[in-house]
Amino acid sequence: DAGITQSPRHKVTETGTPVTLRCHQTENHRYMYWYRQDPGHGLRLIHYSYGVKDTDKGEVSDGYSVSRSKTEDFLLTLESATSSQTSVYFCAISESSGLTYEQYFGPGTRLTVT
Amino acid sequence: DQQVKQNSPSLSVQEGRISILxxxxxxxxFDYFLWYKKYPAEGPTFLISISSIKDKNEDGRFTVFLNKSAKHLSLHIVPSQPGDSAVYFCAASWRDSNYQLIWGAGTKLIIKP
Incomplete structure (x- = not known):
């Protein structure tokens, strides 16, 4: 199993508060991704990183920011949480071998914004 | 506009028979396609993939078929087992995408004993 952990695993927060989710990997992979999963939508990419301090927006990036100061850590921040950001958030990493596109996922963080 | 579509939200199959998603x-x-399996309260796990230069890839009980002209792929599971009950996601990627994946909405597979 890929060494990916996410913290916290569950969080309940109030509308308007900042929230930071952490993804930590022990695989030294270059690529890391943040997704949200909602019923009827599958997984939707929020932001991704292709190296330390190198990040880019995904499909649903509004209201989210990310940072990657070390290879092993990728942080997702909701500057001012809204109820529409209630979701399950998954972090993923990619071996980026050039021949394969597989991503490996963490266990997820369930976030509830009240 | 959904670029990857899984039109069946759920599928029920008898144990031992073939499941086709x-x-x-x-x-x-898109030139690379993947299937993932997801159990409740867990992250998705990679099952099998196929490159657009192939039309079939097999791994044990799992086979993926790709029909490029129809822009269609399918996952066959033979024989289906109770542990196969999960949500299955199809995903696609393309060259120079930084390995981004575009995901379908998923199909919930239920294997009946």
Whole structure:
């Protein structure tokens, strides 16, 4: 199993508060991704990183920011949480071998914004 | 506009029979396709993939077929087992995408004993 952990695993927060989710990997992979999963939508990419301090927006990036100061850590921040950001958030990493596109996922963080 | 579509939200199959999950895509740039399996309260796990230069890839009980002209792929599971009950996601990627994946909405597979 890929060494990916996410913290916290569950969080309940109030509308308007900042929230930071952490993804930590022990695989030294270059690529890391943040997704949200909602019923009827599958997984939707929020932001991704292709190296330390190198990040880019995904499909649903509004209201989210990310940072990657070390290879092993990728942080997702909701500057001012809204109820529409209630979701399950998954972090993923990619071996980026050039021949394969597989991503490996963490266990997820369930976030509830009240 | 969904670029990867899984039109069946759920599928029920008898244990021991074949399960066939379908996926359609609209973007001709996609050249790599993957299937993932997801249990409740866990992250998705990679099952099998196929490159657009192939039309079939097999791994044990799992086979993925790709029909590029129809922009359609399918996952066959033979024989189906109770542990196969999960949500299955189809995903697609393309060259120079930084390995981004575009995902379908998923199909919930239920294996009946």
């Amino acid at each position: 379908n996926c359609d895509y609209t973007n001709s740039m």
